[in-house]
Amino acid sequence: MKNFGLPPLGAGAGLRHAHFDDIIKHKPPFRWFEVINEDFMNFGGYVKECFEEIRKHYKVVGHGVCMSIGSTDPLDMQYLQNLKAFLDHIDSPWTSDHLCFTMVDHTNLNDLIPLPFTREAVDNVVSRVKIVQDVLERPFLLENVTRYVTVSDREMNESQFINSILEEANCGLLLDVTNAYLNSKFHGNDPLEFIKSLPLDRVGQMHVAGWEALEDGSFIDSHDAPVPQPVWDLFQEVLKLTGPSSVIVEWDNLLPPVTQLLEEAQQANRIMQAQFPSLEAA
Numbered sequence: 001m002k003n004f005g006l007p008p009l010g011a012g013a014g015l016r017h018a019h020f021d022d023i024i025k026h027k028p029p030f031r032w033f034e035v036i037n038e039d040f041m042n043f044g045g046y047v048k049e050c051f052e053e054i055r056k057h058y059k060v061v062g063h064g065v066c067m068s069i070g071s072t073d074p075l076d077m078q079y080l081q082n083l084k085a086f087l088d089h090i091d092s093p094w095t096s097d098h099l100c101f102t103m104v105d106h107t108n109l110n111d112l113i114p115l116p117f118t119r120e121a122v123d124n125v126v127s128r129v130k131i132v133q134d135v136l137e138r139p140f141l142l143e144n145v146t147r148y149v150t151v152s153d154r155e156m157n158e159s160q161f162i163n164s165i166l167e168e169a170n171c172g173l174l175l176d177v178t179n180a181y182l183n184s185k186f187h188g189n190d191p192l193e194f195i196k197s198l199p200l201d202r203v204g205q206m207h208v209a210g211w212e213a214l215e216d217g218s219f220i221d222s223h224d225a226p227v228p229q230p231v232w233d234l235f236q237e238v239l240k241l242t243g244p245s246s247v248i249v250e251w252d253n254l255l256p257p258v259t260q261l262l263e264e265a266q267q268a269n270r271i272m273q274a275q276f277p278s279l280e281a282a
């Protein structure tokens with residue numbers, strides 16, 4: 001089974017409020033948009049009007065940032081019920097969130113904190129993903145996150161951690177190619193070898209993004225720049241392993257004009273179409 005059984009949508013972009021007017025006015029040929037669930041699930045007024053107009057013209061798929069799947073706080077069942085209603089409303093064929101935690105003792109840390117690679121953390125995440133899947137009633141993908149430090153690899157490495165969770169919870173992988181690349185820079189491993197060690201038949205979606213390079217040679221996963229060439233090269237290699245997929249260009253800060261975002265998405269589509277000519281032209 002390729003692509004976790006999900007339809008390969010080609011390349012699109014993350015939908016951001018600042019681009020609403022241009023998208024509604026010019027209808028640029030994005031194949032699809034990923035929407036941050038929490039940005040829209042409780043919306044109203046102007047945001048809702050714009051969002052509903054955009055939905056008339058584009059496929060949208062929900063992606064979350066607040067589930068805190070690795071937390072030891074109880075799952076927020078009201079949040080999950082609201083999320084289910086939102087995903088039903090936008091007819092999202094799948095949804096995703098990050099393999100991390102964001103909540104501690106009911107306080108949102110507003111960051112994606114990596115988990116320790118332990119059996120205890122695997123069991124905790126697996127039990128929570130099963131509940132999430134029961135409530136949401138659609139395929140659920142977990143995204144690999146960047147980690148500037150190794151929290152713990154005494155029991156297993158990142159690949160074993162991800163493999164265990166996906167297999168035991170029977171969920172999919174949102175493969176963030178940039179995160180895998182940056183982690184290889186932080187921790188000195190080969191990004192393609194890391195990706196090859198993941199259960200690639202479970203990859204249902206991918207992300208690519210740019211980052212901020214600091215003067216001291218380090219990086220910040222800032223989503224504020226064009227996708228660098230090494231990530232495009234890695235993406236090209238990954239596609240040989242996964243087959244055609246659905247990919248999103250993530251750009252969250254220092255937003256570019258819509259035309260530049262579209263060019264990034266079209267670059268991803270060109271790379272995909274070069275390998276899979278049967279994919280429709282963007």
Ligand SMILES: [Fe+2]
Nearest residue numbers: 143176207250
């Ligand atoms: Fe991502």
